[in-house]
Every structure is written in C-alpha cells, then in structure tokens.
Amino acid sequence: MSAQVEQHLEQGTLHLQIAGQWRLGHSPDSQRVLPALRGARVLRIEVAERTQWDSALPAFLTALLHAADRQSLDVQLQLPRRLEALLALARQDAAPPQRRASSALRLPDLRPPLRFVGALLLALQPGARALPQGRELLRILRQTSVQSVPIIILVNFLVGAILAFIGVVQLRTFGAEIYVADLVGIATAREMAALITAVVLSGRIAASFAAEIATMQANEEIDALRTAGVDPIRYLAVPRVLALVLAMPVLFFIACMAALLGGLVVATLMIHLPASGYLTQTREMVSLTQVMIGFGKSLAFAAYLSATGCYYGLRAPRTAAGVGDATTRAVVGSIIGIICIDAVVAVICNALGI
Structure with a gap:
C-alpha cells in the first residue's frame, strides 16, 4: 500500500x-x-x-x-x-539557541544537573526495568576496583608516610613520638583514606567515564540508543554508578591499610617504634565511629564522582574537542565537589560533637 x-x-x-x-x-x-x-x-x-x-x-x-x-x-x-x-x-x-538576558552576574543553571539526578534516582529504584546486564556491570566493576588497586595503595602509602614524618618531626619536640600512631590512624580513617582515594579516582575513573560516554555522543551512538527506545541514563550511567559504589568500600579499607603501613614504616625507621606498639596505639585510639565516618564519606564520594563523569559525558558536544572538554570538566567538577562534601561533613560532625 x-x-x-x-x-x-x-x-x-x-x-x-x-x-x-x-x-x-x-x-x-x-x-x-x-x-x-x-x-x-x-x-x-x-x-x-x-x-x-x-x-x-x-x-x-x-x-x-x-x-x-x-x-x-x-x-x-x-x-x-x-x-x-x-x-x-x-x-x-x-532548535535555535536561546538568548539569555545580559547581566553582570550570571548564576549557573541548575536545572540540567537536577534533571539528571532525578532521572538517575528513578533509574536506580528497585522497580526500574532494564537494569544493566551483568557482563557490562562486571566489566566496569573490574575497571573501578581491581585495576585501581595499585595506584590506590601507592598514593595512600606515601600519604601515610608523609603524615608520619611530619608527626614525628613535630612531636619529637615534646618527646611524644609515640602519638604519631594516633595522628596517622585518626587522620587516615576519618579523612585522608576516603579523600585521597576519591581524588585519585576522579582523575582515573570520572575522567574515563566522561571520555567514554562523550565519545559515544560524538559517534551518535547515544542518539541510536534513544531512537531504539533505550534510556541512556539507565543503560550507561546506572552500571557505572553502581560499580563504583560497590567497589569503593573495598578501596577505602585497602587505602586505610596502605596509609597505616606507610606510617608504620616511617615510625619504625625514624624512632625505632616496634610494630606491635604502633599497632596497639592505633587500635586504642581509632574508634569504630572514626572508621564509619570515613566509610560513609567514601560512599558519598563514589556516588558523586561517578555521576559527575556520566553527566558531563552525556552533555558533551559532538566533536573531538568536546570529548576533551567533558573529561576536563568531569575531573575538575569531581575534585571540587568532593572537597565541598568533605567540608560539609566536617562541619556536621563538629556540630554533633563526633
């Protein structure tokens, strides 16, 4: 017909x-x-x-x-x-670009990121259909966990060693070198392990997410998904957010162990502190509350930086330069957001007396 x-x-x-x-x-x-x-x-x-x-x-x-x-x-x-x-x-x-009213101060438009967050939350709900395939989730999980472990161990070991070195130099003045274990333990469990791990993953994982999705945008693969009736947020963002949130607890505890080991090495070499004494002092001073604060922040960091990488990847221009621009925005936005989240949590904990 x-x-x-x-x-x-x-x-x-x-x-x-x-x-x-x-x-x-x-x-x-x-x-x-x-x-x-x-x-x-x-x-x-x-x-x-x-x-x-x-x-x-x-x-x-x-x-x-x-x-x-x-x-x-x-x-x-x-x-x-x-x-x-x-x-x-x-x-x-x-659609022609909309003209914005000229003004001396332009506030950022928060509607696109809020729409993205809303769509992501809807896609993550238990009743959502067409959740990511297991093979794709495992691939991203391997990328965010196993392949990230070496650099996580190296960076946190060095951070722990630096904290211990600074602590020994300052505490030696008061004859209180033994408390270097307290300094390294509390700083690692509460702040540094989660923060340093998140910053490292911002440059590695958030940038990777943004570059991969932006390349798909440039190649019109995301347009093909929409035409086929597939939600790009559910198909691309959900597995990446889930993978990093699942991997982050393991990475957090690995980072803690690496930082404590770095502090132990410095304390043993500089003040000849026995390993048993260092570990005993750490166990007595680092409470479960300190560990849970760092653990909770690590989960928040993981959700934020993975979502940020996906957001800038989906909004990238369809050019080769757009891929680089999306990657840069993802890294910078992730690091700034992580520091802001850490500062907010620190203020809340201080107000609660934790």
Missing part, C-alpha cells in the same frame, strides 16, 4: 491521518499539506502503528512541525514510539 495522507479540518483542528509505505521518492510532498495549515489553530497528526517508513516520513513530519511552529499552532502527535523518539531528537538538534 502506497503512502497515504488523509486530512480534514474540523472546528479549527487540522487532522492528518498517515498510513501506508513511506519511501524516498514515492511519498507525498509536505507542500501539498502546508496550505491547509493557514486556516487551523491546532494540528493533530496520527500515524498508524503498522506504517512502514524510512527517512521520507520523518522529513515530511519535520517540515510540517516547522511550519506549525512558525504559525504558533498547537501540535498534537500520536506516533509510534520509535518515530516519536526520532522526531524529538531532530527537533532538539534543530
């Missing part, structure tokens, strides 16, 4: 009923319908579910919608799901 367009005007509403096989070179021209728009206030388009189409039908509908926009008509669409997604994408890309 050839392409068909049935139209009739009823009380200011132009009804278009579309069916048949729409193929390039064998389909009606939109110019035949445009004159009928002049006497209408509402344009209602219905496309039958069994309509077969290639690019001829989207081009026909796009021309009609542009003409309706120029005449400020109300548009009502009843389309198959894939066609509706394709038209929405085409209209989004063709």
